Amino acid sequence: MDIEKIRKELKKMLSSKRYVHSLATEEMAAFLAKQHNYESHKVRIASLLHDCAKDLPLDTQKDYIMRYEIVLDEIELKEPKLWHAAISQELAKRKFNIYDSEILQSIRIHPTGDKDMTSVDKIVVLSDYLEPNRNFRDNEKIKVIAMKDLNQATILVLTSKLLHVIKKGSLIHPRTIEARNDLLSIRDFANNSA
Numbered sequence: 001m002d003i004e005k006i007r008k009e010l011k012k013m014l015s016s017k018r019y020v021h022s023l024a025t026e027e028m029a030a031f032l033a034k035q036h037n038y039e040s041h042k043v044r045i046a047s048l049l050h051d052c053a054k055d056l057p058l059d060t061q062k063d064y065i066m067r068y069e070i071v072l073d074e075i076e077l078k079e080p081k082l083w084h085a086a087i088s089q090e091l092a093k094r095k096f097n098i099y100d101s102e103i104l105q106s107i108r109i110h111p112t113g114d115k116d117m118t119s120v121d122k123i124v125v126l127s128d129y130l131e132p133n134r135n136f137r138d139n140e141k142i143k144v145i146a147m148k149d150l151n152q153a154t155i156l157v158l159t160s161k162l163l164h165v166i167k168k169g170s171l172i173h174p175r176t177i178e179a180r181n182d183l184l185s186i187r188d189f190a191n192n193s194a
């Protein structure tokens with residue numbers, strides 16, 4: 001499905017606020033891809049679709065999980081806010097005919113991150129956080145870093161996500177810790193061998 005058609009379909013599935021967020025995430029992703037000389041097609045599609053299931057009522061989300069036999073881990077099962085990532089991945093395949101494994105994976109892990117993140121994964125996580133409608137206190141600072149160093153910017157976003165989850169008293173997903181440790185190890189290895 002081409003990008004214009006995806007946007008049209010998406011508009012029918014999302015609240016206007018979420019649709020605006022998705023388009024702004026797409027724009028931020030294309031901007032970051034350009035900064036780092038990556039082709040923008042994959043990150044545009046992944047960031048457009050990352051939240052495509054998020055406005056479905058939880059009961060409907062539950063139905064999708066059962067019907068498509070979506071496997072959630074122990075923490076995801078207890079945190080309904082995380083369900084939309086796995087369902088969005090499934091809808092990207094079934095409704096939007098996206099079969100690119102890099103795109104699908106980045107949709108699946110966008111709320112938490114994961115170890116061995118690809119550039120597509122990092123750009124989607126960053127764009128979801130940095131798009132201007134989100135208005136986080138630190139997003140101008142992280143955006144400047146993201147233009148030069150995707151790893152360092154992703155470390156900062158994952159740190160902010162962890163602090164947010166801790167403050168709310170929610171469960172911490174171990175993937176976020178693994179992702180952050182992984183990126184910190186890469187950074188420290190690079191610093192030590194410089």
Ligand SMILES: [Fe+2]
Nearest residue numbers: 050051110111
């Ligand atoms: Fe999301």
Ligand SMILES: [Fe+2]
Nearest residue numbers: 021050051128
């Ligand atoms: Fe989002």
